[in-house]
Amino acid sequence: MSEDASPRNTNNPLIVIGDRIEAKTHLVALLQLLRTENGLLPEEDQIQYAVCKDSTQVALALRRYLNTVKMILLGPDLIGNSITVARMLSKKAKIVVVIDPQKKPLSIDAELAQAIQKNLDQLGVVVSTVSEATGHFFAPIVRDYVVDGMSVGIDLERMTPEERGRMIDARLDAANTFPSLPETQRKVAELDDLDPPKQWAEAIDPDVPTRTVILRLLNSARYGFRSRVETIEQAVALASARTIREIVTACQMRQILQNTNETTLDQYWRHSLATAFFTKLFALPANPDQQSAQQKSELERFQLEEEQLSTLRKAELWTRLDLNGTEDTFTAGLLHDIGKITMIMCLEDSLQLVSTLIESEAEEARESDQLWAHSTIEIERFLMQDIDHQVIGSRLAQKWEMSPEVIQVIGQHHEITDHSPALLKLVALANLAGNCLFPYPGEQHHPLPVLFERIDAAIKKMGATPSDRTVEEALSGDIGQALDGVVDRLNVPPCLWALIDRREFFKVCYLMAPKVKSTAIAFLQQTG
Numbered sequence: 001m002s003e004d005a006s007p008r009n010t011n012n013p014l015i016v017i018g019d020r021i022e023a024k025t026h027l028v029a030l031l032q033l034l035r036t037e038n039g040l041l042p043e044e045d046q047i048q049y050a051v052c053k054d055s056t057q058v059a060l061a062l063r064r065y066l067n068t069v070k071m072i073l074l075g076p077d078l079i080g081n082s083i084t085v086a087r088m089l090s091k092k093a094k095i096v097v098v099i100d101p102q103k104k105p106l107s108i109d110a111e112l113a114q115a116i117q118k119n120l121d122q123l124g125v126v127v128s129t130v131s132e133a134t135g136h137f138f139a140p141i142v143r144d145y146v147v148d149g150m151s152v153g154i155d156l157e158r159m160t161p162e163e164r165g166r167m168i169d170a171r172l173d174a175a176n177t178f179p180s181l182p183e184t185q186r187k188v189a190e191l192d193d194l195d196p197p198k199q200w201a202e203a204i205d206p207d208v209p210t211r212t213v214i215l216r217l218l219n220s221a222r223y224g225f226r227s228r229v230e231t232i233e234q235a236v237a238l239a240s241a242r243t244i245r246e247i248v249t250a251c252q253m254r255q256i257l258q259n260t261n262e263t264t265l266d267q268y269w270r271h272s273l274a275t276a277f278f279t280k281l282f283a284l285p286a287n288p289d290q291q292s293a294q295q296k297s298e299l300e301r302f303q304l305e306e307e308q309l310s311t312l313r314k315a316e317l318w319t320r321l322d323l324n325g326t327e328d329t330f331t332a333g334l335l336h337d338i339g340k341i342t343m344i345m346c347l348e349d350s351l352q353l354v355s356t357l358i359e360s361e362a363e364e365a366r367e368s369d370q371l372w373a374h375s376t377i378e379i380e381r382f383l384m385q386d387i388d389h390q391v392i393g394s395r396l397a398q399k400w401e402m403s404p405e406v407i408q409v410i411g412q413h414h415e416i417t418d419h420s421p422a423l424l425k426l427v428a429l430a431n432l433a434g435n436c437l438f439p440y441p442g443e444q445h446h447p448l449p450v451l452f453e454r455i456d457a458a459i460k461k462m463g464a465t466p467s468d469r470t471v472e473e474a475l476s477g478d479i480g481q482a483l484d485g486v487v488d489r490l491n492v493p494p495c496l497w498a499l500i501d502r503r504e505f506f507k508v509c510y511l512m513a514p515k516v517k518s519t520a521i522a523f524l525q526q527t528g
C-alpha cells in the first residue's frame with residue numbers, strides 16, 4: 001500500500017486518514033474504492049488522501065489543507081482520543097470512526113458505549129467496526145461528502161438558542177461531563193451580604209478545606225487585621241461579605257481543578273488569578289478622596305509603591321470605564337476563561353490539538369522572524385466551527401445559575417463593542433494584562449511576556465529603573481511598534497483603545513505587573 005502523507009495538489013478534495021497505515025481490511029477497502037472513483041473523475045476532482053498517525057497531526061492536516069478536507073477517517077490505531085477528535089471536528093468534515101471491538105471498543109462498559117454511540121449518531125458521525133468497514137460501507141459516504149461535496153456545517157442563523165444549546169451539549173457530551181456546582185458555592189450564592197455572620201458560618205463551616213483557607217488568608221500579613229481571626233463568624237464581621245465570597249469562589253474552583261489530572265492546570269490557574277487581580281486593581285479608585293473604606297483596604301493589599309499609585313491615578317481607569325463600584329470584579333476576572341477548563345474536562349485531549357496548532361503557528365512566525373500572535377479563540381473556532389471557550393463556558397455558567405453579568409463576561413469577553421457593559425470591557429483589558437504575566441495556553445509562545453522582557457532589557461540598557469518615564473521611552477521605539485503589531489494580530493477589539501491609549505495601557509500593565517504577580521502568587525500559595 002502506498003503512503004501519501006502530503007497530497008500533491010492542494011485544491012483537490014482530501015480525505016484525512018488518522019490511523020497507522022498497514023494492510024488492514026478497512027484501509028484496503030477505502031483505498032480500492034478511491035482508485036475506482038478516481039478512474040472516473042477528471043484530474044482536478046480526483047480524491048487525495050493524507051495519513052496522520054496521531055490526533056494532533058489530524059489537526060495540523062486540517063490547518064494545512066483548510067477547506068479541501070472533506071472526510072476524516074479515525075481508525076483503530078490512531079494515537080490519541082478518536083472520540084474527542086470526532087466530537088470536536090464533527091462540523092468540519094464528515095467523520096467516520098472505525099473501531100476494533102476486540103482491541104479498543106468505544107467503552108468497556110456496554111451502557112456507556114451505547115451512550116457514546118448515540119451521541120456520535122446525533123452529531124452525524126458514522127461509527128463502524130473494522131469488519132463492517134467494507135467498500136460498500138465507504139462508497140455512499142465518499143460519493144456524498146467527498147465527490148459531491150455535501151456539507152456537514154451548520155446553519156447557525158436558522159437555529160433557536162435552545163437548539164444551539166442542545167447541539168453544543170451533544171458535542172461536549174455535557175450531561176455526563178460538566179462538573180456540578182460545588183455545594184458550598186451554591187450555599188454562599190444564596191446568602192445575602194447582610195445576612196447575619198452566623199448564617200454564613202453555617203454555610204461554610206462544614207467545608208473544612210474552604211474554611212481553613214479563609215482563616216489562613218485573613219490571618220496573613222496582607223490582610224492586616226490586628227486580632228487573630230478564629231471563626232468564620234469573625235471573618236465575615238471583620239472582612240466584607242464580598243471578600244469572603246471571592247475566597248470561597250477561588251477555593252471551589254481550585255477544588256474542581258484538582259479533580260482533573262490535566263498537567264497545564266497550574267498555568268490556567270495562574271492566568272485566572274492574574275486576570276482576577278488585574279480586574280480588581282483596575283476597578284479600584286486610586287484617589288483617596290474617591291475611595292470607600294472597603295476600596296481603600298482592597299487597594300492596600302496590593303502593597304503598591306507611591307510611584308505606582310501615581311501611575312494608576314493618572315490612568316484613572318476606574319473613571320474611564322465608568323464603573324459603579326458594585327460589580328463583581330474579582331469573580332468575573334477569575335472565571336472569564338472557565339470554558340477553557342470545561343473544554344478540557346468535556347473533550348479530553350482537546351487542548352493538545354489547540355496547543356499543537358499554536359506551536360505550529362509560533363514555529364512559522366519564528367522562521368519569518370516575527371512574534372507569534374494569534375488568539376486562542378480563533379484556533380478553537382477553526383477546529384470546532386461554532387464552539388469556543390466562550391460558548392462552552394457560558395453553557396456551564398448557565399447551568400450553575402451564575403449572575404447574568406458573570407455569564408456575559410464568560411460568554412463575550414473576546415467580543416467587546418462600544419456598547420458592551422463596563423464590566424465586560426474591564427475584564428477584556430484585565431485579560432490582556434493577565435496575558436502579559438501568565439498567558440494560557442501556549443505560555444512559552446505568547447508574544448506579550450516576550451515584549452515585557454524587551455522592555456526590561458531596554459530599561460536596563462538605559463541604566464534606569466522602571467518608571468512612568470522610562471517605560472514610555474522604552475515603548476517609543478521598536479518595542480512599541482512590535483506591540484502595536486501584536487495587538488492588531490491578536491484581534492483586540494479596537495473600541496478598548498477609545499477608553500485608554502494602548503501604549504499607556506501597556507505602560508500601566510508593565511508597572512503594576514510585579515505587584516499583581518506577587519499578590520497572585522501569595523494567594524496561590526495560601527489557597528493551595
Ligand SMILES: [Fe+2]
Pocket residue numbers: 336337389413414
Ligand atoms: Fe478567553
Ligand SMILES: [Fe+2]
Pocket residue numbers: 271275336337431
Ligand atoms: Fe484569558
